[in-house]
Amino acid sequence: MPEGKELYMLQLRRMMLIRRFDETVQTMVQSAELVGMAHVYIGEEAVAVGACTALRDDDYITGNHRSHGHPISKGGDVRRAMAELLGKATGYCKGKGGSMHLADFDIGILGESGILASALPVAVGAALGSKMQNNDRVVVSFFGDGASNQGACHEAMNLASVWKLPVIFLCENNQYAVTTSYRDTVAVENIADRAVAYDMPGVLVDGQDVMAVYEATVQAVQRARDGGGPTLLEARTYRYEDHSEGLNRILREPYRTEEEVARWKERDPIKLHSAWLIEQEVATQEEIEAVRNDVRQAIEDALEFARQSPYPEPEDLFTDLYSDPLPAR
Amino acid sequence: MPEGKELYMLQLRRMMLIRRFDETVQTMVQSAELVGMAHVYIGEEAVAVGACTALRDDDYITGNHRSHGHPISKGGDVRRAMAELLGKATGYCKGKGGSMHLADFDIGILGESGILASALPVAVGAALGSKMQNNDRVVVSFFGDGASNQGACHEAMNLASVWKLPVIFLCENNQYAVTTSYRDTVAVENIADRAVAYDMPGVLVDGQDVMAVYEATVQAVQRARDGGGPTLLEARTYRYEDHSEGLNRILREPYRTEEEVARWKERDPIKLHSAWLIEQEVATQEEIEAVRNDVRQAIEDALEFARQSPYPEPEDLFTDLYSDPLPAR
Amino acid sequence: MTEMTYSDALNLAIKEEMRRDDKVFLMGESIRGGIYGVTGGLSQEFDDRVIDTPLSEAGFMGAAVGAAAVGMRPIVTSLASFAYVAMDQLISQAAKMRYMFGGQVSLPIVYRWGMIYGNNVAAHHADRPYPLFMGIPGLKIAIPASPADARGLLKTAIRDNDPVMFFEDNNLAGWRGEVPDDDVCVPFGQASVIREGTDVTVVSIAGSVRPTITVAEEMEADGVSVEVIDPRTIVPLDTKTILDSVEKTGRLVIVDPAHQSCSVASEISSIVAQEGFWSLQAPIQRVTSLDVHFPFSPALEHLVYPNEDKIADAINAALE
Amino acid sequence: MTEMTYSDALNLAIKEEMRRDDKVFLMGESIRGGIYGVTGGLSQEFDDRVIDTPLSEAGFMGAAVGAAAVGMRPIVTSLASFAYVAMDQLISQAAKMRYMFGGQVSLPIVYRWGMIYGNNVAAHHADRPYPLFMGIPGLKIAIPASPADARGLLKTAIRDNDPVMFFEDNNLAGWRGEVPDDDVCVPFGQASVIREGTDVTVVSIAGSVRPTITVAEEMEADGVSVEVIDPRTIVPLDTKTILDSVEKTGRLVIVDPAHQSCSVASEISSIVAQEGFWSLQAPIQRVTSLDVHFPFSPALEHLVYPNEDKIADAINAALE
Ligand SMILES: Cc1ncc(C[n+]2csc(CCOP(=O)(O)OP(=O)(O)O)c2C)c(N)n1
């Protein structure tokens, strides 16, 4: 596990990777190079990066439709991720999943689910599997403020608690579900307060501060590894962009103010972390710029790789449906 | 709304009606006169009676598989209920529902659901309908400790709270779901504590004391009618009998002790209420016995009615499926 | 007649019915903003009858049942792929309640389900579960394939006293067509014979109707006379129109964008193989989505769906 | 060979496989006590591998997916009618995960579903949703109809690396039959020809196999030679055995206790009407449950299901 400067620079790098990846996605959607739906993570990078840098490689995560930040935070390969977004055979899922369904089982990325809260029970099951196999792997399950109202959350949290499973439920409260404010749909002030209903710790954390998320996750991970059971973390954050790329074009009513967006952008997670690095004399402005350039290059490489990669062949259509192909009818 | 002696005697009468109804059901199952599954409410009578005597006739209730106590408490007709249990055309549902699916929409009994927690969203919808139609009807939704772990509970409670709907969620915590103790499946000590997660009052009440349940419900109803929104009540109670009639025969392990059962029977709701009536000088022993005899007669009548009633005819099979029969294919 | 898109026709039907009956109301996620392209703008006229819900499909789809049971007429909006999280409410409550309680209650509910395809949304957003619901008694199921039917069937659905599953094909959203100016409700259980023909019957539903018409027109030029039938509702299903047509043509192709196994195509085929067998002069051909999940990749996705080539091949096979 | 009941054969299969592989474990509601009559007693031998769950089907059926993804082999037990509350986990996760993620993960899960009927349990406890799952790619579906197949198919299911929907007909629970003494796994996708015959093919599944055999035996006495086929698994489906049989007999009856619309009977009919059409000498007959919910009343319930009379009538119709 990285510590000190190595850790802080890794956090910076991964946040920048996500930002650059998703900015690239935005231009690709605009130019129609990228088809399907894309939900960018811009503004929320500190959440997944703070959480995943507190994990070991063999720990697990699950995620949702807003799906690029989680795997990149866990150390996923941006080349295979970008190839997947273009539907290429070299992509993480050989083109079968696309933007909403990245996964890398080799490094514990158990997949992003397009159905809200649907991955929470899966995360609980992975934790159950860890416990039954007596390894000390933990699971972080990312979900949104909107998804927190799904029944699956309730069942998953209760199960994890009664069975004392090593799960961290990480609610990314970016305050909206598409156009709907969580204040109109979540009956409590803080989603973290719902932890009481499951006799587990509930912690509200500043989702723009990567170190805050990291610290909270470290504690939750410790508790989970020690057999103490699950934790509910709520990271208060903000989505700068459209719910999904291009959606604002069809919306008939504004649902938030320009000022609100601007106010949140002031607390940009990358800016905040960069400033902290400099203030703490961990890194110089030059080092930070070097990371930025490096990341830019990595995303360009990824895009190049994705573009050069072949599409799957028509005969790949049925592969991967079953572990052994069914007898042809 | 009845008050004073009228109320207390009504409560006594309804508890006795349920007890006698369900004792009769037990013998009918033993003699194989009654087919299908039957879940008796013996020992828990104070819960539904306490709650429903706090309601108006035009208020609503929904219930579950343990299904005879709720409708009788709401003033349902034991003749039509008994006829339904025998699958007769004169039954509440013309024989189509049976034991687990009693309903009487004329007096707000919106039906018992055999799928656990499945009726909670329906109850929320009835409350939404009341609110949208500007009448002040409230809804009580009965569910078990086991059912409290279903996702539908979470969604229903959150919806009711954010929309400030007139619903009372009444958890009948009889401490077991079939053979499984709620202590092994519910992560919190008191289910009522989950109210915190929905910013509503959560009240734990003695489920063997009909007046305690009544008082708690009166308060919750008042709040609901005044636009204050939902309440979660947990009534701690106990099921004296098998989970469903005859089930113990196939169980391979005991799940509770004889002593525990005996201890709970000491706090029998009918005995407690009878004692209180005498102690408070509301009624004499003779009056109480008169009610008992009356009730015995009513159930005998009901059974006679049910036995004499005709079965539905084969041509009734498709009626009631749609409001207008589909064109024959 | 006024020309408008399929989406606008749906919007119009809702607006008209909400004006006619103040018990009609809308529920769904971010529908005031209009994320699915149909409901936007309605909240201006019917503020408190257009409700943005929490993301709790089981909760609000079940709440529709309760609201309907006490006198309201809810219209609930979602995507077809999200039906699974609310499946118990849809089946155990909406579909079963009336029968189970001996007809004591009517449930006038419309569940509107958007179906996306051809848009690279991958396996979690592309389902077409109407065959699944066809196997559940107690529901009615409408699947309009033109702007006029979209408006006319939705109006009928809203006035119907039973739960209606209303499947909308997002691929048709922008399709423009003539819609009658007066208050026309399209009755349930009456198939539309879109084109008359004598050589082969093609029964086609939802998003496959348009390519079927194109193929039929092209084949006409080659001297093949194709009868195209859109059942419009699959419960009730107008089997008479289909059987009569097969009696005339002796040949049947069924095009259904759902997965093949246990599809509506399978059901219609089995009805004809039982009741219209003696009319048949050739094997019944089904053109459906292949039995595989919808892959994301633009290189793969289009292989799964029925398309003009597959429809033409099936017609030719039926004519052999 | 040892004679035992269908339930005991299931219990035996689970016990044998749990002994063989310590990754196999059981989850369900009150299964340690054995409420469904199969799992009772297993907790004595495999204490920490027999887990009583909270009443949270979406939760624990989804947890099975996660556990399988990290190396366990869960067996989950419930009733078929409770599948709806967990439908999203079953479809969006169990069925879709492997494909959606490009084959990165295998999910060796068995979902065991009890199906009750003929026992007056009414509409909330009597569903037979296997046709619904047949329309969902990515699942395998087994439906044993004898003690030997119960054990043999369940063993195969437990060793299979994909999610298997395993439907058990509670009506057969007490049926005794011979079960092989050695470690026999019944392969998926191989129909069982229970009786050979030359006049008519009857494909029958689940609880309808027994009455079909009875009818076939009775008809034999009248000089009618009935071939009875039990597909045993519907995904994969052994269409070859069915088509070969129809080629021989020219006549087909399909008996399926599920509701008629979009049933397995419909699917098999449509396969034969497409691929075996030229063999057919008569309409294909389906005998299924009527398209109505299961009523409670003893006076009504039996009218809904396939029974010996209906099967005999259908065979006679096919022979006309
Ligand atoms: C079960 C389900 N219902 C609805 C949707 C459609 N949908 C996709 S994202 C979204 C909003 C999600 O909000 P939130 O959980 O807060 O996540 P965020 O997008 O804000 O990151 C909705 C309604 C879905 N994918 N799944």
Ligand SMILES: Cc1ncc(C[n+]2csc(CCOP(=O)(O)OP(=O)(O)O)c2C)c(N)n1
């Ligand atoms: C969704 C669902 N899962 C499982 C069952 C089977 N079942 C019927 S009653 C019951 C136990 C219910 O326990 P609880 O909610 O505490 O009610 P109680 O029987 O104790 O009154 C179970 C598991 C069901 N009916 N519905």
Ligand SMILES: [Mg+2]
């Ligand atoms: Mg959000």
Ligand SMILES: [Mg+2]
């Ligand atoms: Mg209980």
